[in-house]
Amino acid sequence: MGLMVIGPSVRSRLFRPSGALWAFPIVDRDMNAIRADSLRVIVLRDPLSWEQHPGAVTGLEWELLERFARKEKLPMKAVPAFHPDSALAMLQRGDGDVIAAQLCPDGPLRRFVAFTVPYRSVAPLRASLNTDALVRTTARSKRAPGVPDTLAISVWSPFHGLENAFDTSAHVVLVNDTALPEDLLVNVAMGLRRAALITDATGNLEGQQLPHIAFGPRLGRSVPLCFAVRRNSPLLLRALDAWLGAAAEKEARDALITSYNDGALTKGPVRVLRDLALGTDSISPFDSLFQVHADSSAYDWRLLAAVAFKESRFDTSVVSRAGAEGLMQMMPATSAALGVDTADGVDGHIGGATKYLAELDTLWRSTVPNKDQRLKFVLASYNAGPGHIKDAQRLAEKYGMDTHRWDGSVERALLLLSKPRYFDRPEVKNGYCRAYQTFWYVRDVVAAFGQFRKLHRPDPSGGAKK
Numbered sequence: 395m396g397l398m399v400i401g402p403s404v405r406s407r408l409f410r411p412s413g414a415l416w417a418f419p420i421v422d423r424d425m426n427a428i429r430a431d432s433l434r435v436i437v438l439r440d441p442l443s444w445e446q447h448p449g450a451v452t453g454l455e456w457e458l459l460e461r462f463a464r465k466e467k468l469p470m471k472a473v474p475a476f477h478p479d480s481a482l483a484m485l486q487r488g489d490g491d492v493i494a495a496q497l498c499p500d501g502p503l504r505r506f507v508a509f510t511v512p513y514r515s516v517a518p519l520r521a522s523l524n525t526d527a528l529v530r531t532t533a534r535s536k537r538a539p540g541v542p543d544t545l546a547i548s549v550w551s552p553f554h555g556l557e558n559a560f561d562t563s564a565h566v567v568l569v570n571d572t573a574l575p576e577d578l579l580v581n582v583a584m585g586l587r588r589a590a591l592i593t594d595a596t597g598n599l600e601g602q603q604l605p606h607i608a609f610g611p612r613l614g615r616s617v618p619l620c621f622a623v624r625r626n627s628p629l630l631l632r633a634l635d636a637w638l639g640a641a642a643e644k645e646a647r648d649a650l651i652t653s654y655n656d657g658a659l660t661k662g663p664v665r666v667l668r669d670l671a672l673g674t675d676s677i678s679p680f681d682s683l684f685q686v687h688a689d690s691s692a693y694d695w696r697l698l699a700a701v702a703f704k705e706s707r708f709d710t711s712v713v714s715r716a717g718a719e720g721l722m723q724m725m726p727a728t729s730a731a732l733g734v735d736t737a738d739g740v741d742g743h744i745g746g747a748t749k750y751l752a753e754l755d756t757l758w759r760s761t762v763p764n765k766d767q768r769l770k771f772v773l774a775s776y777n778a779g780p781g782h783i784k785d786a787q788r789l790a791e792k793y794g795m796d797t798h799r800w801d802g803s804v805e806r807a808l809l810l811l812s813k814p815r816y817f818d819r820p821e822v823k824n825g826y827c828r829a830y831q832t833f834w835y836v837r838d839v840v841a842a843f844g845q846f847r848k849l850h851r852p853d854p855s856g857g858a859k860k
Contacts, residue, residue: 416479417506418625421488425629428491432469435459436481436490438550439815440576442595442654443494444472447814448825454595454654455494458513458647459621462637477572478549482506485624492630493622496575496593498552500617508625510634512618514651516593518553520545521582524608528837529802544568546582547591548575552617567591576815583607584793584806598655603812603830606805677846678708680721683741687748692755696850697769698748700842701776704835710740722747751776761787762798770800770836774808777835781824785811788821805833 428434437444437456444453451472463470473490475481482503484490496516499509520543544566547554554569570578578590583604597609623631637643677699678684684702688695705723706712718725720743724734734746754772757780762768774783786808787797795803810816811827818825 416483416486419486419488419627421486421624422626423488423491423624424627425633428468428630429466432471433459433463433466433492434471434473434490436473436475436484436493436495438481438495439474439574440496440550441599441813442593443496444474445814446472448818453494454651455496455621457650459492459494461643461646462634465637466633478503485622491623491627492634495550495622496552496595496619497622498556498617499620500556501552502555503622506625507622508627508631509620509622510631511638512620513638513647514595515616515618516552516595517616518613519592519594519597519609520589520611520613521579521592521597522589522608523582523585524606526606526802543589545589545591546570546573546578546587548573548578550575551591552593552619553591553614556617576813579604579607580810580813580816583809584795585802586793595655604809605830605833606809675849677850678702680708680740680744683744687744691748691752693748693751694843694847696846697839697843698744698751699846700839701747701751701773702744703842704839710743719743724750747776754780762800764798767798767800770840771804773836773839774800774805774832778808778827778829778832779824782811782827782829782832783808785817785822785824785827786829789816789819792821800836805836809833 435456439445442454444451444456460470473484475484481493481495485493485507497503545568547567547569549569549571575592575596578587579592579596579600581587582590583606591613594612600607601609621634681699684695684698688698702708702721706721708721710721712723713719714723721740722743724743724746728750729746732746732749734742751772754775755768758768758771762771771783786804789810790804790807791797793807795807797804808827808829811822811829816822817827
């Protein structure tokens with residue numbers, strides 16, 4: 395069985411009489427007019443095209459065109475589009491001069507615009523929930539023989555309409571006519587869709603930010619990506635092609651593309667921390683201090699040791715880039731609020747961290763009654779601050795997920811807080827969070843705690859602990 399495509403098609407929309415209006419340019423605007431005004435770039439809202447952050451604008455295609463605009467001494471303006479149809483209309487009537495939307499020159503717009511030479515190539519990937527023992531999901535559950543895998547694809551995808559680009563069979567592609575590529579990926583991340591068809595460029599970019607997504611396998615051949623201009627803008631097209639073809643620019647472009655490929659494609663199960671190198675019966679030089687402070691709190695001393703191991707690897711001299719200090723890596727403001735002074739030494743730092751963990755436990759006790767789940771909310775708050783975790787809880791509620799559960803629920807919503815479209819939402823009060831670090835922090839501390847409990851078990855007679 396070959397690839398099947400189900401859903402509305404941009405190509406069919408453009409051939410309707412209503413689409414014929416935009417088949418040809420209705421303005422005469424080329425480099426001279428652009429120099430007198432500005433280079434207007436019609437953009438797709440996507441991390442690889444154009445993305446607006448507080449105080450900054452990013453996006454691979456936007457940054458590439460910024461280089462072109464600087465070379466030509468052109469002011470540049472972004473004009474966001476919400477559908478390929480509207481992007482074409484905006485181009486033909488002169489609202490924009492270039493479309494930057496990860497366009498394949500063989501795609502549905504090919505009869506209506508002029509494409510530049512390619513600036514890169516991308517391949518199709520499958521994105522699905524990764525194997526994760528904590529929440530018992532699998533990236534590739536078994537299908538009955540002959541039953542095709544179902545993938546969602548955005549109407550913006552460079553592979554939309556290119557069925558021959560796929561070498562695989564047994565895939566049904568469901569075209570979503572309104573969702574952006576990032577929307578579909580987020581839906582997979584939140585468990586609302588089984589799988590999506592994305593580019594390997596997106597997989598490279600998002601692999602680190604969304605560690606619970608499996609990116610792969612590759613599903614077919616690569617296709618080129620280009621910028622699009624009006625067919626009556628030959629001077630602009632010539633200038634763009636000359637710029638893209640310059641050897642020095644190609645070197646700079648490759649470096650910029652590499653900077654956007656900083657994520658790692660995830661493979662296999664979501665990691666857990668295993669087989670810590672513990673060669674003696676002691677966990678650390680500070681075991682006795684952990685035990686003293688645990689005796690005055692509700693926490694197991696081995697949990698305090700696990701936090702210290704994750705935070706500093708038991709190095710009391712560590713200072714993080716953010717300014718967190720010492721064995722338990724507490725921020726100076728938090729330490730001061732807890733009455734911990736730098737002169738208090740390791741004992742004071744462990745005491746302060748124990749007190750802070752207890753305060754966080756009290757904070758979450760009313761909304762997360764399950765003790766094991768609450769511990770993960772506490773650890774996440776220790777790492778990222780409770781404000782970000784409350785934001786994640788609100789996002790989880792918006793997506794209909796269990797706000798009392800960390801595993802597979804609030805932890806997934808937290809990962810959205812690295813994306814401007816989510817951390818800028820009105821229900822998010824604390825802005826951007828380096829969420830993937832907190833995702834791993836919770837898992838690593840819980841895993842280390844499990845290892846430490848295996849090594850040091852309480853003596854049933856009430857004597858010394860092993």
